[in-house]
Amino acid sequence: MKPAQFSYIAPETVEEVLAALAEHGDEAKVLAGGQSLVPMMNFRLARPSVIVDIGRLAADESLDGISVDEGTLRIGARVRHRQLEHFPANGLGPADGPLGSLLRGLARWVGHLPIRVRGTFGGSIAHADPAAEWCIMAQTLGAEMVVRSSTRPMRIVAAEDFFETVFTTSLEPEELLTEVRLPVLGPDWRVGFCEFARRAGDFAVVAALTALRIEDGSIVEARVGAGGVAGTPVRLRAAEAALVGAIPTPAVFHEAGLAATGEVDPSGDIHGSAGYRRDLTGVMVRRALGAESIPTPV
Amino acid sequence: MTESSITGLLESDCKTRLRLSVNGTERTVEVEPRRTLADALRDDCGLTGTHLGCEHGVCGACTVLIDGNPVRSCLMFAVQAADVDIRTVEGMASPDGTLNPLQESFMRHHGLQCGFCTPGFLLLSEAVLAARPDIDDAELREALSSNLCRCTGYQGIIDAVRAVRDAV
Known part of the structure; x- marks a missing residue:
């Protein structure tokens, strides 16, 4: 299938991108890596009349950089999945730690190699597939999205206010996601991830991401999130509550998994019934909690 | 028609003249913005070795190399490929036909x-x-x-x- 007709503009500055978005409003779509947008255009599920390609913008630290600033990691929206996959160990210096491992490990779960070569981190976040690894990470760790437009001041949107439902965010048509900020995780954090998909490289049926801060042998902070169980990635508060204050043991992880199963309300589809996804959520949470490191897809 | 220039708004029904570097050879094509790289290679360059299966990035039949990296050419528009090095299956064997x-x-x-x-x-x-x-x-x-x-x-x-x- 071929995309419907569209006009195309590839500005050289962010200001020109913002001007084009302001001019064309919801007729326009931003094209970055194109690995989600172009399939939808080829299916004609998306028929934007103007494509604003940000691929020709001059290199820009905000859009293309990965950096740490006072406990906050900034990832430019145009950073490709492949760059995160190959981000050097300790690439963030002392701040690398569990978050660096998580970024490198999760990147390998995003699609296949040719998708990771082109697709961008910000594109995945803005596309807002509820089963996408980066969206699950953003929701679970409480990311902040940096959003610019030519019509109002820059704003920062918390992940929970950003993801609205399937493929839908609180981005306005004239706005551009330029950067995502994540809290750096110190060495006392332990991160885990588990995903079940029907084939390597597919979107998850269900995936879970966990982060525990452990002090003197007890869990003092817990973040548990899942994708594939609702219109957006979700934080699993009951599972978190089952963990905080406990000593991390397989029995506690099992309890947290049961709590996760109890608090999600997925719908079923051809890949799995609602009950199956509910059970799977608990299993994914339990396995993520028990993981010694971020697993590889194969 | 614009002259090999991707500046400004390219109208949906207007063809733009592009120079594509395919297997080390420069080729000039005239395409609408919606022309995928895969279709430009096949229909405008006559290089039908790049195959189209699913046309939504899943099957990988249309994979080409862009600056050495494997890319789904059905998910890239030709207008995005004006200043990159494209390699297709036609460039794999030696000119005398010796296979790679x-x-x-x-x-x-x-x-x-x-x-x-x-x-x-x-x-x-x-x-x-x-x-x-x-x-x-x-x-x-x-x-x-x-x-x-x-x-x-x-x-x-x-x-x-x-x-x-x-x-x-």
């Missing part, structure tokens, strides 16, 4: 039957081996899972690429 070692190996190890997926697998394999000449078997399987083949059951493809890796 991967092409030889696919023949020897039953890495193809109908051949529809083969160009994509060849370019994917070439990029993977160029980036990681010592890639281990598990990672090779993972990399080759990027593309679909409905004939071989994949084992012949894996054997073919592994043989080239091990011959180096």
